[in-house]
Amino acid sequence: MRLNSMWLAILLYLGLMVGLGVMAYYRTKNMNDYMLGGRTIGPVVTALSAGASDMSGWLLMGLPGAMFASGISSGWIVIGLLLGAYANWLLVAPRLRAYTAHARDAITIPDYFEKRFHDESGVLRTVSAGVILIFFTMYASSGFVAGGRLFEAVFGLEYTTGLWILAGVVILYVFLGGFLAVSWTDVVQGMIMVIALLLVPAVTISLSGGINGSLETIRTTDATMLDMWKGTSFIGIISLLAWGLGYFGQPHIIVRFMAIRSLHEMKAARRVGMIWMTFSIVGAMITGLVGFSYYTQLSSELKNPENVFIQLSRDLFPGFITGLLLAALLAAIMSTISTQLLVSSSAATNDFYQRFFKRNASDKELMLVGRIMVLGVALLAIALSFGAQESILTLVGYAWAGFGAAFGPVVLFSLLWRRMNKVGALASIVTGALVTIGWIVLVKTVDGLPTYVSGLYEMVPAFIASTIALFAGSLLTSEPSAAIYREFDEVQEQLKGTRQERKVV
Template sequence: MDINISQLTAIIIYLIGMGVIGVIATRMTSNLNDFVLGGRRLRGEVAALSAGASDMSGWLMLGLPGAVYVSGMGGAWIAIGLATGAYLNWQFVAKPFRVYTEVANDSITVPDYFENRFRDKSKLLRVVSAIVILVFFTFYTSSSLVGGAILLESSFGMDYTLALWIGCGVILSYTLFGGFLAASWTDFVQGILMLLALIVVPIVVIYELGGWNETLQIIGEIDPSYLDITAGATIISVVSLLAWGLGYFGQPHIIVRFMGVKSTKEIPKARLVGMTWMVISLFGAIFIGFTGIAYFEVTGAPLENSETVFIMLTQVLFNPWVAGFLLAAILAAIMSTVDSQLIVASSALAQDFYKQLFRRNATRKEEMLVGRIACLVIAIIAIFLGYDQDSKVLELVSYAWAGFGAAFGPLIVLSLFWKRMTRNGALAGMIVGAATVIIWPMFADIGGIFNLYELVPGFILSWITIMVVSLLGKAPSKEIQDEFDEVKSILKKS
């Protein structure tokens, strides 16, 4: 495929803009607290769009439309689950987590919070949670880089492997230096760009097909089951798709936005902005895949790779300059997730491994350097995981999402609302949740219940383990219980 200069120029303009934001953020990043958490000074709307953009990643623009393109409206169950989970996360977790992380010795990372919340002097909670973050974020980051490579390969005929390296290099160029602020501010801009693209593209496709009724007629003639959300659905498949919503409670790159909000007063505004953005974006992604079925059937050119449906629609329907900025929206979705993941993963290495286990007296500059080196190493490993050109964005995201949801979700929720929870319960639950996600898919060939999304058994078993182990052990110390009561008192006043 020949390189379209107009599209390439539009993308370059976009990338330069993100670079400028990164440079500005660098001037405000002087220590690890700034690098990891932005000094807890995010406005509500920035936190909301940043959380949404870093959450959705390339799967919103590639994976979800691709799934709907293949299965029709049956793929919409996942969107229902995600919207429900995201709302519950903002409604019940955001405010107490923001307060608790500050009260618990001003925790700036998720492992930091676990250790401080349970007064874990053994460092086991910190180390195990950091390992979970590094393992699953490497897969998550790889999924986003694969999405970027698909974009560059499909749009510009670029070699897939070269595209992996170029996409990663662009993201590292601002994440390494600007840290959390650069990630959050660029995510805010990227979230707006993603929203516009997800609104514009399906509207234009429907117009080209002659209207909504004509679109439905074409799809119905292809296969009536595409119009039925229950077609081919089983209890296990529906529960598996809806269960994606459970994952929200344990995603470090999302809940860290709660920690970074400047005050709890910003939470209601953030929830409204974030949920509005999310619902519109999810509907847009669904309709891109859905209308793509009709469009490519009419043109007689069905797609070989379903996850390129958004890319191909922009190529054939829009002026090259407009297409360039629409393609930049895909890049925005990818970049907004990778930068956030790299920040959280690098903080786990710098703050939770290096400083705590090896160099407790490390200087600020030394911590920053280690964090940036960690970003680079994790990105390189993710690139090599993405070398397989048959990799599917949605499959990689699914595995990482389940890992975090099962390992951290029950732990975070119960730590905020259950006074009797203990360190041993937290540790056991985290290990059981992560192990279940790893082991469960190994029995998929058996079928039946083992076809259930691994997040479901992982979440349930982790929750039960935390409660059982906590109740069998000694009650938390008075210091821990008093801190729990202090947090509740602050929340009541706010």
């Protein structure tokens, strides 16, 4: 009976996601609608969509698991992420929205790079689209792994069965409704996630003797769990804080900035987004800590720390509520996968198919190709999900570093530095991607490396190398054209005007 109630809640949630996809299908008329929602997205939807697509399964599995296993010393990653997200909203969001609209209505990140630097050769667009397809396929596979493990742990299904259930629903609503479907479902998913991450730790605390009782249990069992410096090192802290650098280069997040209805609404979106993120990420941390206290008091061992949210949901709530809480985990997983599939599809359609095969393709044809690409990228990511042994946080970390290093410096400095040119952009993208991959391979295959190599998150060396390549490539080659300078200045004037209008209002 309990299992049936859980299934009912899960099926209602999945049905709602498909229903929103069908609704979005009838609102999607052209390629701009399918890939960017026609730039008509309001501030709340923008904020929740950016947040939900950012926080994948690691928010309800990886982060609580790390807190359960290591204590608050795992919180350095949270500090890095909060600082990085705020800087992204402040520095990138308004500038990218203004520039992509001004630069001949760029609708993808590779499209923006090409138009920002007036690259008629198409090399920038092609290379950046290739990077998107490589790292997003890896990233999406981590989501499918999380979904498969969820159905396996909770419902006793085979890993592959759970994976296909998740994949089928996500593919269907992205296939049908594109950007609007992804954005609308993200809003629902974001609300479910934050409610779950407030409810589960609150109930757990009340059953563990309150806040004082929970903390006393942790202190008695292992006082180092409450030590921010436990087991840390300078390299380790730098590595965790460096996750924040990745925000500047995540296509599935920054594409949300491009779609907001107006620059004037960006400040409201930033506030909503940061409030949502703070509540969600702190709730996930507390879930792991109080979960440790709760199961310690019961003298119960949790074999896999990453399942602490799942186990608390099953142990503390009736069947239907448990199902809704587990829908929050599905929401975290699905919101990220759906955006990744859409951005990958846009790269494959706009930046490969239209560029090299049919420049004059109609919107109807491009939408058809885009939907086919959604299916193709999803199937490739699913194939990579079979036999995956790494933790969810590790899988996410690889792709996060790849995008952060390959695109982060280019996106940031293309919006801030007038002198940057296409040679610097290309050098930065290639260097960031190659150093990320090389560092991962080096650390995984070579034994006996010093800790400043083996313990350093690949984001750090790759981001630094990418930034150096950007400045070197730009300064050692010719200046941008007068047209590029003029366009850059026009965008700055537009941003200045928007800030002045906001002050008057």
